[in-house]
Amino acid sequence: MFESLSERLGGVFDRLTKQGALSADDVKTALREVRVALLEADVSLPVARQFIKAVEGKATGAAVTKSVTPGQQVVKIVHDELIEMLRGEGEADALKIDNPPAALLMVGLQGSGKTTTTAKLAKRLKDRNGKRVLMASLDIYRPAAMEQLAILGTQIGVDTLPIVKGESAVQIAKRAKQQATLGGYDVYMLDTAGRLHIDEVLMGEVQQVRDAVAPRETLLVVDGLTGQVAVDVAQEFEDKVGISGVVLTRMDGDGRGGAALSMRAVTGKPIRFVGLGEKMDALETFEAERIAGRILG
Numbered sequence: 032m033f034e035s036l037s038e039r040l041g042g043v044f045d046r047l048t049k050q051g052a053l054s055a056d057d058v059k060t061a062l063r064e065v066r067v068a069l070l071e072a073d074v075s076l077p078v079a080r081q082f083i084k085a086v087e088g089k090a091t092g093a094a095v096t097k098s099v100t101p102g103q104q105v106v107k108i109v110h111d112e113l114i115e116m117l118r119g120e121g122e123a124d125a126l127k128i129d130n131p132p133a134a135l136l137m138v139g140l141q142g143s144g145k146t147t148t149t150a151k152l153a154k155r156l157k158d159r160n161g162k163r164v165l166m167a168s169l170d171i172y173r174p175a176a177m178e179q180l181a182i183l184g185t186q187i188g189v190d191t192l193p194i195v196k197g198e199s200a201v202q203i204a205k206r207a208k209q210q211a212t213l214g215g216y217d218v219y220m221l222d223t224a225g226r227l228h229i230d231e232v233l234m235g236e237v238q239q240v241r242d243a244v245a246p247r248e249t250l251l252v253v254d255g256l257t258g259q260v261a262v263d264v265a266q267e268f269e270d271k272v273g274i275s276g277v278v279l280t281r282m283d284g285d286g287r288g289g290a291a292l293s294m295r296a297v298t299g300k301p302i303r304f305v306g307l308g309e310k311m312d313a314l315e316t317f318e319a320e321r322i323a324g325r326i327l328g
């Protein structure tokens with residue numbers, strides 16, 4: 032499969048004699064390999080360039096300690112920089128669900144794993160944080176999606192808002208808010224409708240819902256395997272709706288997770304969670320170290 036960055040750089044530096052510090056030429060040679068590794072890991076080209084620039088300054092002239100090879104030294108500098116770029120806020124800050132009931136708006140394209148993630152997160156809030164959670168599907172276009180959320184709700188022991196035919200997404204959102212207030216829930220999660228592609232109708236609807244409930248958090252769910260598409264989707268949602276964080280799904284797959292870096296660099300929003308499978312407990316807090324290790328291979 033992929034050659035790890037350490038292996039690549041080991042090869043490059045074998046040819047170089049040991050010097051006390053990394054010369055500008057050594058660094059340039061090494062960073063060419065880093066660039067290939069980033070692109071192979073699905074990091075977008077502009078972000079890879081930006082990253083390389085940041086590392087170049089730090090690596091040139093860096094002292095090479097006796098215990099490591101120049102290759103290892105560059106890997107360490109690259110690794111530290113990756114973590115710095117990837118790091119968002121921790122979980123404690125991730126979901127601000129004080130002052131109940133707090134609305135949590137889940138947005139994203141169809142098939143990104145939005146409904147699954149809504150249920151996973153609801154379960155987590157219930158089990159780990161002891162919150163009373165109400166979930167509601169706003170997908171008026173796909174009755175099956177509404178039913179799917181209800182089924183997941185039953186499975187994980189989280190209430191869902193009863194389905195009423197003929198309501199608009201905003202009407203459902205308002206009913207969820209009312210129900211959450213009357214029923215003493217801490218959080219109500221709104222699983223918005225997804226589309227295959229971003230369109231004006233979808234964005235207009237999400238904006239209306241946002242304005243109706245003033246969500247505490249707006250989480251964008253994106254498929255971590257889709258690389259540049261995921262980044263474009265994130266940018267679009269950030270511009271049109273405003274997001275507070277990102278959930279990257281399908282990180283259990285073969286992808287190297289480069290989308291995480293691009294996403295962070297382009298939107299500036301923290302990645303809060305990663306989806307690691309179809310099961311209801313396959314959701315983890317995002318950890319920069321893990322993804323950095325994965326990107327570097």
Ligand code: GDP
Pocket residue numbers: 139140141142143144145146147148225279280281282283284305306307308309313
């Ligand atoms: P939605 O259309 O965005 O609501 O997507 P769904 O939640 O229905 O998910 C689509 C498919 O992706 C389902 O089969 C899910 O089980 C699957 N899925 C969701 N999240 C993950 C994940 O993190 N890893 C894997 N392997 N599958 C996932």
